[in-house]
Structure formats: C-alpha cells, structure tokens
Amino acid sequence: MPRTRRTTAAATAVAVLSVLATACTGQSGSAVSDDPGKEVTLNFWHGWSAPSEIKAIEENIARFEKAHPNIKVKVTGNMTDDKINQALRAGGDKAPDVVSSFTTDSVGKFCNTGAFTDLNPFLSKAGMDKAKIFPKTLLDYTQFNGNQCTLPLLNDAYGLVYNKDAFKAAGITEPPKTWSQFVEVAQKLTKPNGDSYDQLGIMPTYHGYETTPARLAAQWSPKYFAADGKSNLAKDPGFASMLTAQKDLVAKLGGYEKLEKFRNTVGDEWSAEHPFHKGQVAMQIDGEWRASMAKEAGVTFEIGTAPLPVPDDQAGDYGKGYLSGTIMGIAAGSRKQNASWELVKYMTTDTGAVVAFANAIHNVPSTLAALESPDLQVTPEFKTFLDIARNAKSSTTPAQADGGTYQLTFQDFAYAVEKGDVADIPAGLAKTDQQIDTDIAKAK
Structure with missing residues (x-):
C-alpha cells in the first residue's frame, strides 16, 4: 500500500x-x-x-x-x-x-x-x-x-513485478533469474518511439521509484562495513560490479538522458497513473504492495511477481532480496x-x-x-x-550512528556514476568511504 x-x-x-x-x-x-x-x-x-x-x-x-x-x-x-x-x-x-x-x-x-x-x-x-x-x-x-x-x-520485501501479457507477446516464458537474463529481457520488452518509448522493459535509473542503489546492491550480498567499523564500499567488489552493471543497463535501454526524459512524463508512484499500471513499463522493482495496487487501479493484464535477478556468478542465491x-x-x-x-x-x-x-x-x-x-x-x-x-540470504542496510547519512552518500555517488560523471568507479568508492567514515565519526 x-x-x-x-x-x-x-x-x-x-x-x-x-x-x-x-x-x-x-x-x-x-x-x-x-x-x-x-x-x-x-x-x-x-x-x-x-x-x-x-x-x-x-x-x-x-x-x-x-x-x-x-x-x-x-x-x-x-x-x-x-x-x-x-x-x-x-x-x-x-x-x-x-x-x-x-x-x-x-x-x-x-x-x-x-x-x-x-x-x-x-x-x-x-x-x-x-x-x-x-x-x-x-x-x-x-x-x-x-x-x-x-x-x-x-x-x-523487494522483488520484481511484471506484466505477464507483455512477456508472452515478446516470447518470454519466465522471469529472469540472473543479471544477464534480466538485461536481455529488459531489451526485448523495450519498444522505442523516437526520443521516447511505447513500452520500456524496466525503468533502470535510480530515480525510478523503488529502483534505488540499496535495493540493487542487496542482490550482490554486499558488506557495507568491515570488522573494524570502517566503510567497505571500495573493498567489497560487489558495489563496483552493481554500479557497472546498472550503468550498462541504462546505456542499453537508451541512455540516461532519454530514460530520465521519459520518466518525467509518467505518473506518480502512488497513483493509478503509475507507468506499470498503464502498461508503459513492463517490469518494476517494487514491494509486496504493487500487485494489489495495480489490481485496484484496474489493470487489464495478468500480473506476475518474482525475486530480483542475481549476478550470474551468484545464480545459486536466486530468491533473496532487500528487506x-x-x-x-x-x-x-x-x-x-x-x-x-x-x-x-x-x-x-x-x-x-x-x-x-x-x-x-x-x-x-x-x-x-x-x-x-x-x-x-x-x-x-x-x-x-x-x-x-x-530467505536466509535476504539482507538490509545496517544501522549506523549517523542514521541514513551513509546511504545518502553512497546514493549520491551512484547518481553520478549512472550519469557518466565518474571515470574511475573504484577510486570514487574509496573517496566515498572516506566521507562515510568522517560522517560516522562526527555522529559518534
């Protein structure tokens, strides 16, 4: 709800x-x-x-x-x-x-x-x-x-909500389980129309409702902090892998500017005009409430749900998600x-x-x-x-003395990555770690 x-x-x-x-x-x-x-x-x-x-x-x-x-x-x-x-x-x-x-x-x-x-x-x-x-x-x-x-x-719990009718029309028989499958399905479901879309496979940008860095990062089983309490974004390869994978998906679906332009034309997340409800987006990263909201909005297609895909090298962990x-x-x-x-x-x-x-x-x-x-x-x-x-491997973002400041710092860096403003992701993550450590030290 x-x-x-x-x-x-x-x-x-x-x-x-x-x-x-x-x-x-x-x-x-x-x-x-x-x-x-x-x-x-x-x-x-x-x-x-x-x-x-x-x-x-x-x-x-x-x-x-x-x-x-x-x-x-x-x-x-x-x-x-x-x-x-x-x-x-x-x-x-x-x-x-x-x-x-x-x-x-x-x-x-x-x-x-x-x-x-x-x-x-x-x-x-x-x-x-x-x-x-x-x-x-x-x-x-x-x-x-x-x-x-x-x-x-x-x-x-966060997972994948999808339009079964759109899947059937595209010849897709089941929801994607790995990230490579996810990218392939998102491309098959995308129908460009000039500088916009008749249908978008998924809105991949971090401003796309519940498609946030934390939701996606959970599929890589990240460790935000090391045993000594220091920020661990640069040392955990999952963060760089997730950021790179998301940026690649943005590029394959039309690029950041085109996607953001389309996003700014669609309905509010909590209204009946949500683009998933209207058939404008075929897949949606969302919570357990979305299917019921879509039904209340009177959608005419069949709705499916599934866990979010996992990195290809973690295929055995499929079923986990962000909580x-x-x-x-x-x-x-x-x-x-x-x-x-x-x-x-x-x-x-x-x-x-x-x-x-x-x-x-x-x-x-x-x-x-x-x-x-x-x-x-x-x-x-x-x-x-x-x-x-x-699922025992589902995860959340850990509590810290600075509240959610460290997450906002990571999120701001992720925004810069997807826009193409970051040339060196590992170096940027290391700098982000320094800022997070400084903020937490001040909070303590």
Missing part, C-alpha cells in the same frame, strides 16, 4: 535528528515504575495516511483497548520524523509515548542519541526471546550496538513506559494483531509465527514476497 518513500524519509530524518541527543533523557526499561494496570492514556504517533491504512490502525488499536480496558490510546497519523523530533524536544503531555516510523535508516541515530528506550529489559522481563520471535534481518535493522530501541512492525519495514518504539522521555510497552508488545509480537494488520495493508508480517499463520491472506503474487522475507 502507499507509504512515504524511505529514501525521502531518511533524508528528512538525517536533517532533523542530529539534535535529539540534547533533547532526550532516556530511561532504562528496568528502572521505570509506572503501573500499567492503572487507568492511563497513551499518545501513539504513526506515519500512515491512506484511508485504508488509518482504518487498519484504528481496528488494531480497538483490539488492543479491548484486551487492555484500562489503557486508552490517542492516535495521531501522518506524522513525519521531523514532527516527531520536534515533539520529543518539546516534551510535555502532548508528546508521543509510542512512535511508529517508516525510517529504518534512522534506527542507529534513534538508539545512539537515546531518543527511544532500549526494549531489551522489557523483553527480558516478559521472558521473550526476540531471536525466536523475529527474523534475524529485521532484528538487524531495529537495533544498534546491542540497543534494541525499536521493534519491527510489519516488513517490506526493510516499519519500526516501533517508546519515546525515552515518556513517563508511561510500562503501559507503552504493553502497546508495543501487542502490536509487534501478538500473532493475531500482526496478521490482521498485514492483511489489511498488504505488507509482509514481521514475526516468524505470523509468517506461518494460516490466517495470513496469501495470493500467488504476495507469496513471492513472503518467500523473499524468509
């Missing part, structure tokens, strides 16, 4: 969260003393805004309040990290007690600054083994340096920590609650039990993304 672009959210969070360290006074989960059995009202802020998403949140909260009649929840939606930050700095009764954010990239900063409470003591007191509740990759992006300051609340998701935490300044934990625990670990929410907004469940629940509504298109989420 529609949601804020995480790259945009990360940029906002990076800009505003740098002052959180002086604004927050953290509390240990084992030190708080409020009685969760007494009458209390919690302020819960989240980022969802679509009517169907708001309805799903309200239904989830209603189930929680029924199970916890003494706890009332005041819900405020469509809240950005900027607004959340301002409220946390101001404090007071109107500040959020519980927060849900789309910005997984900022977990490192949330934890490092003490903006959110470490949930490990709460988990321990409840006798909950988080490793048996959540997939490892989701735990990786919700904690930093052992501080579990957030927990996963639903999950996004991200929504996070949920407790504001460190809240005086209602125990009651807040009851809400966080319910929404993130209760199988019924997680499954119902996932069904309502068409996202991947975030607990191991919910992934296997018989109540989970699974279409053939959706199953692909469940399999990607379960």
Whole structure:
C-alpha cells in the first residue's frame, strides 16, 4: 500500500535528528515504575495516511483497548520524523509515548542519541526471546550496538513485478533469474518511439521509484562495513560490479538522458497513473504492495511477481532480496513506559494483531509465527514476497550512528556514476568511504 518513500524519509530524518541527543533523557526499561494496570492514556504517533491504512490502525488499536480496558490510546497519523523530533524536544503531555516510523535508516541515530528506550529489559522481563520471535534481518535493522530501541512492525520485501501479457507477446516464458537474463529481457520488452518509448522493459535509473542503489546492491550480498567499523564500499567488489552493471543497463535501454526524459512524463508512484499500471513499463522493482495496487487501479493484464535477478556468478542465491519495514518504539522521555510497552508488545509480537494488520495493508508480517499463520491472506503474487522475507540470504542496510547519512552518500555517488560523471568507479568508492567514515565519526 502507499507509504512515504524511505529514501525521502531518511533524508528528512538525517536533517532533523542530529539534535535529539540534547533533547532526550532516556530511561532504562528496568528502572521505570509506572503501573500499567492503572487507568492511563497513551499518545501513539504513526506515519500512515491512506484511508485504508488509518482504518487498519484504528481496528488494531480497538483490539488492543479491548484486551487492555484500562489503557486508552490517542492516535495521531501522518506524522513525519521531523514532527516527531520536534515533539520529543518539546516534551510535555502532548508528546508521543509510542512512535511508529517508516525510517529504518534512522534506527542507529534513534538508539545512539537515546531518543527511544532500549526494549531489551522489557523483553527480558516478559521472558521473550526476540531471536525466536523475529527474523534475524529485521532484528538487524531495529537495533544498534546491542540497543534494541525499536521493534519491527510489519516488513517490506523487494522483488520484481511484471506484466505477464507483455512477456508472452515478446516470447518470454519466465522471469529472469540472473543479471544477464534480466538485461536481455529488459531489451526485448523495450519498444522505442523516437526520443521516447511505447513500452520500456524496466525503468533502470535510480530515480525510478523503488529502483534505488540499496535495493540493487542487496542482490550482490554486499558488506557495507568491515570488522573494524570502517566503510567497505571500495573493498567489497560487489558495489563496483552493481554500479557497472546498472550503468550498462541504462546505456542499453537508451541512455540516461532519454530514460530520465521519459520518466518525467509518467505518473506518480502512488497513483493509478503509475507507468506499470498503464502498461508503459513492463517490469518494476517494487514491494509486496504493487500487485494489489495495480489490481485496484484496474489493470487489464495478468500480473506476475518474482525475486530480483542475481549476478550470474551468484545464480545459486536466486530468491533473496532487500528487506526493510516499519519500526516501533517508546519515546525515552515518556513517563508511561510500562503501559507503552504493553502497546508495543501487542502490536509487534501478538500473532493475531500482526496478521490482521498485514492483511489489511498488504505488507509482509514481521514475526516468524505470523509468517506461518494460516490466517495470513496469501495470493500467488504476495507469496513471492513472503518467500523473499524468509530467505536466509535476504539482507538490509545496517544501522549506523549517523542514521541514513551513509546511504545518502553512497546514493549520491551512484547518481553520478549512472550519469557518466565518474571515470574511475573504484577510486570514487574509496573517496566515498572516506566521507562515510568522517560522517560516522562526527555522529559518534
């Protein structure tokens, strides 16, 4: 379902969260003393805004309040990290007690600054083994340096959504599994028309909606940081290989300028006018929500889904992908920590609650039990993304003290590469490493 672009959210969070360290006074989960059995009202802020998403949140909260009649929840939606930050700095009764954010990239900063409470003591007191509740990759992006300051609340897996009718017309019998197959299929599906296209196999530029450097890099199984914590982009050959492969695909589909000109004529990512919905693009790198959105938009073609292709020398890893998701935490300044934990625990670990929410907004469940629940509504298109989420080799971008700044630095370099502004990719990656290391050192 529609949601804020995480790259945009990360940029906002990076800009505003740098002052959180002086604004927050953290509390240990084992030190708080409020009685969760007494009458209390919690302020819960989240980022969802679509009517169907708001309805799903309200239904989830209603189930929680029924199970916890003494706890009332005041819900405020469509809240950005900027607004959340301002409220946390101001404090007071109107500040959020519980927060849900789309910005997984900022977990490192949330934890490092003490903006959110470490949930490990709460988990321990409840006798909950988080490793048996959540997939490892989701735990990786919700904690930093052992501080579990957030927990996963639903999950996004990224794969390939494609037009089966266009495939059939081009004589393509199955989705591509390796990068060389992907390039061949994208070219077969592309129908140029002068300086534009009647149909484009795929929009390969990094501005093309969810076709971001991080999504593609995941297929090369990259290691962003070395054991000593230093940025590892230049030393891991996967980054240079991915950047080179993507640049080559851009060239083969018409070149950067022609592709960007076409991209600027197509519809918005979250509207019915999306170019995949309109048949203007035959393949789309996207999340689990795209197939359902396309159906709601009234597409007339059959939709297929598959994992993203992998490098030819990693063909045995086909099935993996990039994972991200929504996070949920407790504001460190809240005086209602125990009651807040009851809400966080319910929404993130209760199988019924997680499954119902996932069904309502068409996202991947975030607990191991919910992934296997018989109540989970699974279409053939959706199953692909469940399999990607379960794949042990699926990965995410690791949390860092600078939040998502290091990703934006890498992304800016990738933009320069695809435009043809970088003559020496390895040297450029080494320089990017230096900038990332400098930024992280400052954040620490």
